[in-house]
Amino acid sequence: MPLAVYVLGLAVFAQGTSEFMLSGLLPGIAAGLHVSVPAAGLLTSAFAVGMAVGAPAMSLLARRWPRRRALLGFLSAFIAAHVAGAVTTSYAVLLVTRVAAALANAGFWAVALAAAVALVPPDARARATSVVVGGVTVACVGGVPAGALLGGHLGWRSAFWAVALVSLPALAAIARTIPDDRSPAASAAGELRVLASRPLLVTLAMNALFQGATFCTFTYLAPLATHVTGLADAWVPALLALFGLGSFAGVTLGGRIADAHPSALIAGGMTALAAGWAALALTAGSPAAAVPLVFVQGMLAFGTGPALIARVLRLAADAPTLAGGLTTAAFNVGATAGPWLGGLAIGAGLGYRSPAWVSALLMAAALGTAASALRVRSGSAATPSPTR
Incomplete structure (x- = not known):
């Protein structure tokens, strides 16, 4: 695997x-900027919305x-947004920097996915994608x-400085390491026609549903562990790290x-995930079952996800950067909608097991969605051509 692919993962x-x-x-930000914790929480929502909306626009x-210049531009803007966020005393300015950082992140993701695939031969594209996505899993485990x-000991601003320095x-x-070449792009209209193909749209929908399932349960893993599984609060970080370690092993x-x-990995992985989320909902009261799950x-989630991303990039080979942007958008739509749906289930009084059931659904x-697309494709292939 070329060094440049690992650089993109870094x-x-x-x-991530x-x-x-x-x-x-959030508590430190709320206290430091004299706003409520829910207001500070909007900073997370602003980033997610910026990623979902900004990915297609930035791509x-x-x-x-040229890819190198695009990556350098987006990453430089990302660093600048964090420096501005670290020094500001205004909540409004911090909110703007989070949106700006999200837009830069979305653009970087779109170009990085296309660049990683272009740097390797066709039989290594899924592996290259997994290296880039693996940066997110390492962020969850360690970052x-x-x-x-760092924020607890030196204040929340230190975490912003640390992200800028690591970048x-x-x-x-x-x-x-990144070549300064351009994507083999067609006209904008031609690329949009490529992106309107039914197989691609189906795969993007699968991506959004897939990520929604993953982040729905992950978001509420802490209350599930403490209120249902019966683990002490001190074990929650270890459980989250265990999910991250599984994610790293998966990618x-x-x-x-x-x-x-x-195809076998996507079909088998999604089927196993559906069964696994249902099993977690059923056995969450038993630490011996819940912890390994x-x-x-x-x-399974992060082992299957890169294969779905690689399929999008393969289906849209003539529009790689736009495809990377739509993949990023689908990822973030799922990452936003999944926790929201899980929260609705908890708010409806269904308990802390309910996000796992939502993930299974x-x-x-x-x-x-995948089965429906296959039936339509099979039906189209079986329909005889009309004769005169």
Whole structure:
């Protein structure tokens, strides 16, 4: 695997840390800027919305830029947003910097996915995708807890400074390792026609449902562990880290399998995930069952996800940057909608097991979407051509 692919993973690690670290910094931000905790929580929502909306827009903007310059531009803007956020005393300014960082992150993701695939031969594309996505899993395992720990000892601003500093080596490495070539892009209208194909839209929908299922249960894993499984609060970080370790194992193994057997991995992984979320909902009261399932579900989720992303990039090979943007948008739509649906289930009085059931239903919907597309394709192939 080229060094440049790992460099992209390093940059994604810094950006993933920024995206998820605010959950441990909200009380400090609220106190430091004299706002309520719910108001501080809007900073997380602003980032997620910026990612979902900004990914297609930023990829459209960058589709004809040389890849190296696009990556350097987006990462430089991301670093600048964090420096501005670290020094501001205004909540409004911090909110704007979170949106700006999300837009830069979305653009970087879109170009990085296209660049990673372009740097390797066709039989290694899923593995390259898994390396880039692996930056997020490392962020969940190490970056987010480290950010929370740093924020607790040195204040929330220190976590923002740390993200900016960690991004600097990636910035320098991108300047040295990423070729300054352009995507083989067609006209904007031609690319949009590619993106309107039914198989691609189905795969994007599956991506959104898939990520919704993953983040629905992950978001509420702490209350599930303490209120249902019966674990002490002190065990929650270890359980979250266990999910992260499973995720890291998944991207490491899944990338290798997906290049040789992509369809089998996607079908088998999604089926196993649907069964696994249902099993977690049923057995959450038993630590002996719930704890191993957390690891397994993390491994299955992040082992299968890169294969879905690689399929999007393969189906839209003539519009790689825009495809990367839509993949990023689908990821973030799922990451936003899943926790929202899980919260609705808890708010309806269904208990802390209910997010796992919601995850199982979302995975069933993803499988149903895939099966429906296969039936339509089979029906079209079986219909004889009309004769005169």
